[in-house]
Amino acid sequence: MARTILLLPGDGIGPEVISEAEKILAVFNQDFDLDVQVESADIGGAAYEKDGNPLPEEVLAAAKESSAILLGAVGGPQWETLERHLRPEAALLKLRAELDLFSNLRPAILFSQLADSSSLKPELVRDLDIMIVRELTGGIYFGQPRGVETRGGERVGFNTLVYSESEISRIAHSAFKIAQARKKRLCSVDKANVLEVSGLWRDVVESVATAYPDIELSHMYVDNAAMQLIRAPKQFDVIVTGNMFGDILSDCAAMLTGSIGMLPSASLNESAQGLYEPVHGSAPDIAGHGRANPLAAILSLSMMLRYSLAESDLADRLDQAVGHVLDSGLRTADIAWDNQYCTTAQMGDAVIEQLRTNLNDVKEI
Ligand code: NAD
Numbered sequence: 001m002a003r004t005i006l007l008l009p010g011d012g013i014g015p016e017v018i019s020e021a022e023k024i025l026a027v028f029n030q031d032f033d034l035d036v037q038v039e040s041a042d043i044g045g046a047a048y049e050k051d052g053n054p055l056p057e058e059v060l061a062a063a064k065e066s067s068a069i070l071l072g073a074v075g076g077p078q079w080e081t082l083e084r085h086l087r088p089e090a091a092l093l094k095l096r097a098e099l100d101l102f103s104n105l106r107p108a109i110l111f112s113q114l115a116d117s118s119s120l121k122p123e124l125v126r127d128l129d130i131m132i133v134r135e136l137t138g139g140i141y142f143g144q145p146r147g148v149e150t151r152g153g154e155r156v157g158f159n160t161l162v163y164s165e166s167e168i169s170r171i172a173h174s175a176f177k178i179a180q181a182r183k184k185r186l187c188s189v190d191k192a193n194v195l196e197v198s199g200l201w202r203d204v205v206e207s208v209a210t211a212y213p214d215i216e217l218s219h220m221y222v223d224n225a226a227m228q229l230i231r232a233p234k235q236f237d238v239i240v241t242g243n244m245f246g247d248i249l250s251d252c253a254a255m256l257t258g259s260i261g262m263l264p265s266a267s268l269n270e271s272a273q274g275l276y277e278p279v280h281g282s283a284p285d286i287a288g289h290g291r292a293n294p295l296a297a298i299l300s301l302s303m304m305l306r307y308s309l310a311e312s313d314l315a316d317r318l319d320q321a322v323g324h325v326l327d328s329g330l331r332t333a334d335i336a337w338d339n340q341y342c343t344t345a346q347m348g349d350a351v352i353e354q355l356r357t358n359l360n361d362v363k364e365i
Pocket of ligand 1: 075262280283286292334
């Protein structure tokens with residue numbers, strides 16, 4: 001039976017960048033024997049406008065049935081005043097929770113062609129390739145009790161940072177497996193010098209490590225990790241950490257690469273079903289002008305091929321095609337040095353042309 005991919009373009013530039021990824025999926029089906037069935041549905045503001053619900057029940061059901069989901073972005077100023085549960089972002093949170101997508105993979109890869117776009121010196125970041133594995137469904141963003149209440153005549157706000165052994169163990173297994181497919185180095189980031197929950201985190205990660213003797217495990221406090229990411233980022237290969245620390249560190253690492261338009265992400269559950277999405281938002285300021293960089297969405301598709309569809313060969317081909325297009329000097333506005341830039345669709349077409357050229361080269365050999 002053909003595997004099903006659900007496309008959720010969403011709002012703003014979401015549909016523009018997902019349409020480029022969809023063209024590439026069609027080429028993989030046509031010329032590379034991928035054999036996936038592709039379906040599309042609305043999510044976020046687009047779904048709210050049609051159904052009064054940012055994540056309609058039938059879309060959630062289709063997401064649960066699919067092998068993988070490719071999402072563009074959700075949100076926009078017109079929906080910011082809605083009640084919280086009706087806002088586009090609520091759809092994303094619900095999707096993550098319903099599919100139990102606990103393992104968030106955020107690569108920070110710097111294509112050497114873009115080394116000058118980073119805020120750090122080129123020699124510190126050239127060929128940077130870090131993978132941050134962030135626990136996504138637990139920790140302080142979900143812990144109870146939480147709230148704001150009046151105590152002793154003033155308002156007090158509180159949240160709870162809580163992790164169970166099983167939550168730590170499953171994210172640790174996920175990270176060790178990813179480290180096995182890379183340079184076999186894993187750094188676990190916590191705040192064990194201050195927080196009891198981090199002490200438990202460290203204990204559990206240590207015990208999971210015994211199942212992965214081929215992996216070199218280290219530990220680092222989160223404040224030091226933030227400093228080291230800026231000082232010498234290439235010392236890291238895979239980093240595993242909790243929800244809030246991962247939220248902050250992954251944005252920090254991502255910015256080392258210079259452009260938000262280049263950054264993909266994946267969120268996986270225990271059966272490797274995944275939600276793949278660019279790190280950027282719906283960019284209402286450039287939506288509808290053909291100025292969006294589609295490479296984050298295209299590289300998210302590459303992660304989908306690698307982690308949910310077990311098609312590493314196609315993922316490698318796609319990554320290489322993106323590299324070759326950058327080598328050729330083609331740039332969307334966000335990564336261009338000057339006023340010479342291409343449209344969203346021209347960038348997508350160039351990646352397709354490169355995929356086909358490489359395929360023909362292989363056939364001729
Ligand atoms: P944003 O990522 O949408 O935009 C930040 C800046 O980066 C803007 O100047 C934008 O033009 C630029 N940019 C973003 N993606 C780009 C691309 N592919 N190519 C070229 N330039 C790009 O962040 P924001 O402005 O803070 O948020 C806008 C909306 O997106 C808000 O409603 C927010 O809630 C939503 N949002 C959604 C997600 C998501 O769907 N996962 C993530 C972040 C923000």
